[in-house]
Amino acid sequence: MATLSAQEWGWQYAARSTPALSNISCEIAQGERVLLLGASGVGKSTLLRAFAGVLGEDEGTEQGSVLLNGLPPLNSRGRIGLVLQDPETQVILERVGDDVAFGCENLGIPREEIWQRVEAACDLVGLNVPLNHSTSALSGGQKQRLALAGVLAMQPEIIALDEPTANLDPAGALALKNALTKVVDATGATIVMVEHRVELWWDFATRIIVLGRNGVMWDGPPAQLPQEKASEFEKTGIWLPHVTKPVPRRGTAGETLLITQQLEVGYPGSTDPLPVADLDVHAGEVLAIMGPNGAGKTALALTLGGLIPAQSGKVVATAQLRGTARSDEPIQWRSRELLSRIGSVFQAPEHQFIAATVREELSAGPRALKLPETQILTLVDSLMQRLHLSDLADAHPFTLSGGQQRRLSVGTALAAQPAVLILDEPTFGQDAATWSQMVELLSELRDEGHAIVTITHDEALVSALADRVVRVGGEHVLD
Structure with missing residues (x-):
């Protein structure tokens, strides 16, 4: 049973004069569905990358520790899959099938099993293109699905996702939620996600962790978030389920x-x-x-x-x-x-x-x-x-x-x-x-x-x- 933990963890990028975030402490157990919330630029993506073990020593300075079952995530190859905020950065190979298979190949999975996983992962995320389709010909939303399929094909115990629906149409976002629900129900995988479409994921998440620059501001089930805390968080820019009102216009269309x-x-x-x-x-x-x-x-x-x-x-x-x-x-x-x-x-x-x-x-x-x-x-x-x-x-x-x-x-x-x-x-x-x-x-x-x-x-x-x-x-x- 994989357990992620952060103990008084912080990170400062080499090119910046102040920490991206600091004093983050939390523990995430196997099978939890965690939604990371916080204002823009607070360090949510940085924490996800730390969980996945992809923050390089030359990128900045670390404080405290992030561990998977007591060991650095870097030493737990294949147990954590990361879907980055920009799907362009995860496209590696020229053809869709090869790209989805890349992670499995690096894990040494038998060839015949790899292609079964590739087809199943593409079906799960709704990437309905031939496996020999050019990755460069995909739209932004399709590349987002491609990145997720590559992670799902590896069947990791923990899936970390950075705004996975940002470039997806509403139907595609709902399909992704349904796909992740199937994966979690079937495998017991842990989900740690940064998302701004919180209305879509509110009933999916079993836990929300609200991040501030100097630590965790709140941690618990979504339904238990106190109204006074919700009001406080919304004022600081943290996304919570809300109703949008039209902005009145002060003019008419011109030429x-x-x-x-x-x-x-x-x-x-x-x-x-x-x-x-x-x-x-x-x-x-x-x-x-x-x-x-x-x-x-x-x-x-x-x-x-x-x-x-x-x-x-x-x-x-x-x-x-x-x-x-x-x-x-x-x-x-x-x-x-x-x-x-x-x-x-x-x-x-x-x-x-x-x-x-x-x-x-x-x-x-x-x-x-x-x-x-x-x-x-x-x-x-x-x-x-x-x-x-x-x-x-x-x-x-x-x-x-x-x-x-x-x-x-x-x-x-x-x-x-x-x-x-x-x-x-x-x-x-x-x-x-x-x-x-x-x-x-x-x-x-x-x-x-x-x-x-x-x-x-x-x-x-x-x-x-x-x-x-x-x-x-x-x-x-x-x-």
């Missing part, structure tokens, strides 16, 4: 800025383009694009943003957005023309980081537009304050938590003050407080006349903010 004409989208080299019903993007409006994983939402966003060419048809900028640009098609614009007109926030925020500090990252766009340095300084300071990144001004973007990276990526797009802002999963990794602040920020931008297009599975965001919703199916985009 059309972008339109599509007989558009078909797909990644370069795609042999199966997706037709898109003609749509338009208006100033002063939030347009939400929703749909199942793999339906083409991100390809549509990148096409609208002028970052990849249409497979057929085109995206056209109206005269108001085009201005002095040389073409009415954003895909033809120079980078500087695009920067000041359409800002894009990628699904994986680290794909757009180019500087060594948060401040320099936010300064890059305005500097490329040759804005005066005094204006850049004022703009960047304002953005860092609004996005709660001021204390991290000199930190490297890659040392930030997932939620902090997401806020920074939104900030880099806002820094160039584009008329159209296209965001792929803008609320990924946010705690309750920063989620609300992100919604407030996007609402203010809408009221100022910016057009906002968001690709999202976050139904709470849509309920709070969306003026129109376009739902993307497996084959078509429908109004």
